[in-house]
Amino acid sequence: MWMEIDLQSEVPIYTQLVDQLIEGIASEQLKPGDPLPSVRSLAADLGINLHTVNKAYQVLKQDGFLQVHRKQGVVVQPGGMPGTDAAFRAKLARGIRSLAAEAAVRGMSETEFAEQSAAVYRQLTTKGEDAK
Amino acid sequence: MWMEIDLQSEVPIYTQLVDQLIEGIASEQLKPGDPLPSVRSLAADLGINLHTVNKAYQVLKQDGFLQVHRKQGVVVQPGGMPGTDAAFRAKLARGIRSLAAEAAVRGMSETEFAEQSAAVYRQLTTKGEDAK
Amino acid sequence: MWMEIDLQSEVPIYTQLVDQLIEGIASEQLKPGDPLPSVRSLAADLGINLHTVNKAYQVLKQDGFLQVHRKQGVVVQPGGMPGTDAAFRAKLARGIRSLAAEAAVRGMSETEFAEQSAAVYRQLTTKGEDAK
Amino acid sequence: MWMEIDLQSEVPIYTQLVDQLIEGIASEQLKPGDPLPSVRSLAADLGINLHTVNKAYQVLKQDGFLQVHRKQGVVVQPGGMPGTDAAFRAKLARGIRSLAAEAAVRGMSETEFAEQSAAVYRQLTTKGEDAK
DNA sequence: GTGGTCTAGACCACC
DNA sequence: GTGGTCTAGACCACA
Numbered sequence: 316m317w318m319e320i321d322l323q324s325e326v327p328i329y330t331q332l333v334d335q336l337i338e339g340i341a342s343e344q345l346k347p348g349d350p351l352p353s354v355r356s357l358a359a360d361l362g363i364n365l366h367t368v369n370k371a372y373q374v375l376k377q378d379g380f381l382q383v384h385r386k387q388g389v390v391v392q393p394g395g396m397p398g399t400d401a402a403f404r405a406k407l408a409r410g411i412r413s414l415a416a417e418a419a420v421r422g423m424s425e426t427e428f429a430e431q432s433a434a435v436y437r438q439l440t441t442k443g444e445d446a447k
Numbered sequence: 448m449w450m451e452i453d454l455q456s457e458v459p460i461y462t463q464l465v466d467q468l469i470e471g472i473a474s475e476q477l478k479p480g481d482p483l484p485s486v487r488s489l490a491a492d493l494g495i496n497l498h499t500v501n502k503a504y505q506v507l508k509q510d511g512f513l514q515v516h517r518k519q520g521v522v523v524q525p526g527g528m529p530g531t532d533a534a535f536r537a538k539l540a541r542g543i544r545s546l547a548a549e550a551a552v553r554g555m556s557e558t559e560f561a562e563q564s565a566a567v568y569r570q571l572t573t574k575g576e577d578a579k
Numbered sequence: 580m581w582m583e584i585d586l587q588s589e590v591p592i593y594t595q596l597v598d599q600l601i602e603g604i605a606s607e608q609l610k611p612g613d614p615l616p617s618v619r620s621l622a623a624d625l626g627i628n629l630h631t632v633n634k635a636y637q638v639l640k641q642d643g644f645l646q647v648h649r650k651q652g653v654v655v656q657p658g659g660m661p662g663t664d665a666a667f668r669a670k671l672a673r674g675i676r677s678l679a680a681e682a683a684v685r686g687m688s689e690t691e692f693a694e695q696s697a698a699v700y701r702q703l704t705t706k707g708e709d710a711k
Numbered sequence: 712m713w714m715e716i717d718l719q720s721e722v723p724i725y726t727q728l729v730d731q732l733i734e735g736i737a738s739e740q741l742k743p744g745d746p747l748p749s750v751r752s753l754a755a756d757l758g759i760n761l762h763t764v765n766k767a768y769q770v771l772k773q774d775g776f777l778q779v780h781r782k783q784g785v786v787v788q789p790g791g792m793p794g795t796d797a798a799f800r801a802k803l804a805r806g807i808r809s810l811a812a813e814a815a816v817r818g819m820s821e822t823e824f825a826e827q828s829a830a831v832y833r834q835l836t837t838k839g840e841d842a843k
Numbered sequence: 844g845t846g847g848t849c850t851a852g853a854c855c856a857c858c
Numbered sequence: 859g860t861g862g863t864c865t866a867g868a869c870c871a872c873a
Contacts (some may be wrong), residue, residue, distance in 0.1 A: 327863060334545050340549040353845065361845080362866050376775070380552065382534055382587055386845055386873045399553045408567060413466050414542045415568040419473040420512065421531045425568045432564035435540060436547040436557045455778055459857060496858050591872060598809050605815040628873050631817040644816065663817045671810055672831060677730050678806045680830040684736040684776065685795045687834045696828035699804060700821045723848060749860065762849050765861080782858050782860050 317344065320361050328363055332371035340380065340391060342442040348393040351381070449476070452493050460495055464503035472512065472523060473571050480525040483513070581608070584625050592627055596635035604644065605703050612657040615645070690708060713740070716757050724759055728767035736776065736787060737835050744789040747777070 318335050320328055339345040351357070354372060372389055375381040380399040383389050390426040397403075413430075418428050450467045451509050452460055471477040483504075484492065490500045492547075504521055507513040510528040529535075550560050582599045592705055601688055603609040615636075616624065622632045639645040643661040647653050661667075662707075682692050714731050716724055733742040747753070750768060754761040768785055771777040775793040781787050793799075807828075814824050 328463060329863080334548065337552055337866090338544070342550040363537060365846095370863085373845095383846070384586060385591065385871095388845060396552050396554065399550070399555050403549070403553060406870060407550060407563065410542065410546045411564055412470070412569045412571060414539055415564065416466065416470040416473040416571055417849080418531070418539060419534060419536070419572050420469055420528050422528065422531040423531055425572070426563055428568050429565040430560045431539065432543055432547065433557055433561040435543045436551060436560050439548055440551050440557070454780060454783075459858080499858060502857090567787070595873080598812065601816055602808070602812040603813040606776065625812065631873060634872090649743055660818065662818050663814070663819055667813070667817055671814060671827065674806065674810045675828055675831045676734065676835060678803055680734040680737040680835055681799070682795070682803060683832060684733055684792050685799060686792065687795055689829055689836070693825045693829040693833050695803065696807055696811065697825035699807045700815060700824050703808060703812055704815050704821070707758050726846080751860080761861095762851090764850060766848085768861095779861070781856095784860060 318338075318357075318361065320346060320363065323324070328367050329371040329374065332368065333374050336375060337380065338442075344392050344442070347391050347395070349391045350387070351389040351391065353388050398416070420425050450493065452495060461499050461502040461506070464500065465506050468507060469512065470502065470571060474530070474573070479523050479527070481523045483521040483523065485520055497543050582625065584627060593631050593634040593638070598634065600635070600639060601644065602703060604660070606655050606705075609655050611655050611659070613655045615653040615655065617652055714753075714757065714758065724763050725767040725770065729770050730766065732767070732771060733776065734835060736792070738837075741787050743787050745787045745790070746783070747785040747787065749784050 316331070317339075322328070322333055324331065336345065336351075345351075351372075352360065354365045354368045368423045372381060372383065376383050376389075381389055382392055382394055384389070415428060419425075423431075450464070452463055454460070458461065463562055468477070468483075477483075481553050483489070486497055486500045486504065490497045493500075496553055504513060505513060513521055537556075547560060555563075582596065584595055586592070590596065600609070600615075609615075615621070618629055618632045618636065622629045625632075629638075636645060636647060640647050644656055645653055646656055663671075679692060683689075687695075713735075713753050714728065716727055718724070721728065732741065732747075732809055741747075748756065750761045750764045754764045757764070762795075768777060768779065772785075775786055778788055812822060819827075
């Protein structure tokens, strides 16, 4: 598996997992319908507890990014991803505001900030190209 | 004081304080050298614990946004704000990556995302105009 | 066969089967004495496991809705259905209580709830009319 | 605490907790803003694990029935309960359909069924009167 | 073998 | 003291 966990990080392990799985979908390394490793095998691969993996899967299921089948395991949501609903836009605005404020204080200009945002977005969504 | 605390939020109170103080500096409602309320008075104003305010001030001092004098109290860093050092750029990239990935998955385009970033930045830095 | 299985559902497949067979009897699409498909053929039709179909049949046999003959196969109970015994009334009360409580909390009135119950009952028992 | 857990039941403990808490709100034994016991104390009271209590609280928080504060613990949602949204109406219809089908098969009439529904609803919402 | 549930015990951040 | 997170190990229902 192409995931990496930083056990020393202050950000919870399950959150790291959630982020990386979303990035995997964004970069099309994970496509709708693709199967994901079972909680047990992924936990073993990463050297963490299966409950931690399970929590990440539950969060993503809750948000509509994954489906958990009774027996076949976990798959990437096949029928289209959830859109930019109000909850997400609020979350996005909050996240950007916090980052933008500190960037502004540290002297980064509006265009620099916007370009940085665009650059990170582009890098993410074209990461999958390397794998081809 | 123009700060608002959401006790129900999942984000720690001291973090909300830190964010709002940084936003205050970004919008120039707080200028270099400006005095900040004492730990005691701010805590009383907001109805929160002394330790919580103190922690926020310590974090901001640590990052170089504030100066804490034993006797004269707390002031906004008078000698220029810290710049965009490597640590910040890393933190910024991480923050944006997480947001950008979810935005991409939810169908938001690169330009939409960049424009949203610019819009939030602009709104922040021009908020102070109202107060004039 | 007119049954539909939702593999993504959180409710077990065998429970979905049980429910739909009971609904079939309620709507008189299945009448006392009617033969049911063999475990093998139904499993094949629905693309599920033999054991799953078998478990559903066993549950229904246990409750007295079906008769399972070693050789002749499975038939809908010919000699009258079981009545509203104490066990069922308890199960019914438990089920309704859980639904009614959430309905009440969400602001649905008693009459609304009762009418919804009646409406669903009526829809079920008249569904068979279409097939005629 | 007025809750009772049946460890032998096939229904998960956390689900029993969820149901009873919703019933408590429906009967106004729990009013908006009321504090709930901490996960630790409730777990100790009921003789179960704190994680089990926590799961119940998380489910109810997710559905908007509870708020979890950082430190004051858990309280009943003060600002109005969630309404009868599409998700709930679907869940309600599914639940009633399953019960109504079996009731019909067992010979319970539509009016009996509707009256039983109304009776259970009324008993729930007037239970709080006893406590007065 | 899969996820779901439960237990037990631990450490941490927050306040 | 509160909830949040993580680990470890267990049993069960489902398929």
